[in-house]
Amino acid sequence: METETSNNTNVEDTTSTTTTATDKPQQQKRKKAIKPYHRIKAHSNPLSDNDFNYPVSPDKMDWSPHYPQFLKDHPEKRVEVADVGCGYGGLTVSLSAALPDQMILGMEIRDKVVQYVDERIVKLREKETDKYQNISVLKTNAMKYLPNYFYKGQLQKIFFLFPDPHFKKANHKRRIISSTLLSEYAYVLAPGGLAYFISDVEELYLWMYKHFAAHPLFEQIEDQQILLSDPCIPLIINSSEEARKVNRIDGKKWYAVFRRITEPRIINKTN
């Protein structure tokens, strides 16, 4: 991983780019700290058979309950941005303003977290009816069911923010990035579409980087000009709850962006 220092920005500034309206109601609830409300497992085993409701195929997916107003105004639109493992929805919410013309979907595997984000979006929409119409969340296992929701080449952007590191070697198969899963992400991404990933765990970052770099259908974006002008970059660094947690303890973050290409790159596998 010789590129580690040259290509990747080490982010240390802690200025939060998002002052979300949601902080306030949370502040009120904070008085009543009831344990069960907090007790949400940080980890989930994506291999176990959970009870998911998912469409048989993208044709069968009804998006109108997710984006009632937006789809009324733009019936031709499809979801183009996926936040895989959206957690408490920090990125999903802030992307709403950054990408106002695109439909954004947060995907999360933990039941209660999904309910939280769902409520959060409902409240945001109540507060400002003209905003936050282009975001939604659903409970799913993105490692299994992405092709059930999205057509080939439907997505323009896909985000993997601070995924579960699954440190144990036996659990590496559960990591959200692997060479076999990358093929599925390449399938749902449009040619030229972008995949963003960030982590505060160096080992995991290197793992993700290694797999992206070894996949023939992804190419790293190294041009700093492109990265600096991309409005999503500051958001992936600072907007999510996980990112702010890292900021509080002054932790380091590593990120990279890869582009989906059509002609496979030739990769010399060193045996």
Next chain:
Amino acid sequence: MTTIKKVPISNFASNDQLGLIAYSLNNILRVFNTKTSTFINIDATKQHQEAIKSIEFSKDGTHLITSSNDKTIKVWNTTDLSCINSIDTPKKISSAQLTLDNKSVVIADKAGDVYIYNLDDTKEKLEKDKKDVEDGEEKNLLLGHFSSITDMIFSDCHKYILTADRDEKVRVSKYPHAFDIESFCLGHTQFVSKLLIKNDILLTGSGDGTIKVWKWKDGQLLQSINMFDKIKNEAPEPAAVLTTIPLYISNDRVYVYVEEHSTLFTFKYANNVIDESSFSSIQLESSPLAVQAVDSGNVLLVSLWATTDTTPLVVAIDTAKSVVIPDHSLAKTLNEKTEVPALGDKELKELFDTTLQSQFKKYSGLSERKKIHMENKNKDDQPEAPLKLRKMTTEGAAEVSK
């Protein structure tokens, strides 16, 4: 059907040009030469240790490949049935296929991964590769599902590889560039049991009781045939989960088997369309297990589960008339000449439980449990109180600990 009386033929393969019929009884591979009407001798020490799961001739007929529950793949030379290569795999095998040049073998396993091994490599290199896989290295990894793979086949042109999984999906990947997914065939609502390909058309069976016809390259569903309707006359109250298995497709006919039914179902098939009204069933003595077309597709050999002592191992079916041919010479010879390994009741039960078809029970059992779980959950969720959540912050944690 819960017991069997003798070891059945669990797999068939044939090559008309060479006049060879290969089949397996439990762990024993037998090859019969129809031209000389003799069995070819196979070194008993080279046979598999456990039940054979698949037998297949290479496209050019020079090789035979077998996979087994003992986690090995064996490649045989068809001229003298010598074992050219034996490869141990780290995981249980779902399917094994030779590549077009017979130089590599592609193995799909129950963990959901597909590996490719070069047969020219020395035993040491293969061993090392295998060990690397166990250590998490991925250089032989071709593709992977996040679910158990149930079946894998190459397209006729060998430019695509199709894999089916327990999560209802069929994936079409390019070959050898399997990282490039061409399409998904999505439509089944239960695990996919078997893939059967003929040019542009794919036939799939599933635990959802349907047979589906696909234009696999676009992932386009052309036709779905509900076998629940077809078996109504036989079993007025069919099981909740019905596993369908497409067995054979000829130029004008499709043969389908519904698990645990002692009937073979057949439809007329033309211009990529199955004619549902042409449905007919062939009553057999017991449930069929494996089929193989011989005699240029005019005859279909069907192996049966032996539920009584007198059940024949094989019956022959006239594919044009869709009737059983009594006293078909080849079927007769196989029935008379095949040495059936003697097994005790316990072993027979075990064999029955581990044979391919019964494996599906596990999957359907799982989905059944899933369904029950969902129903219970929905019941519990009815009076759902609005959930108030807030994220666990470091301040929050401190607060709680106070």
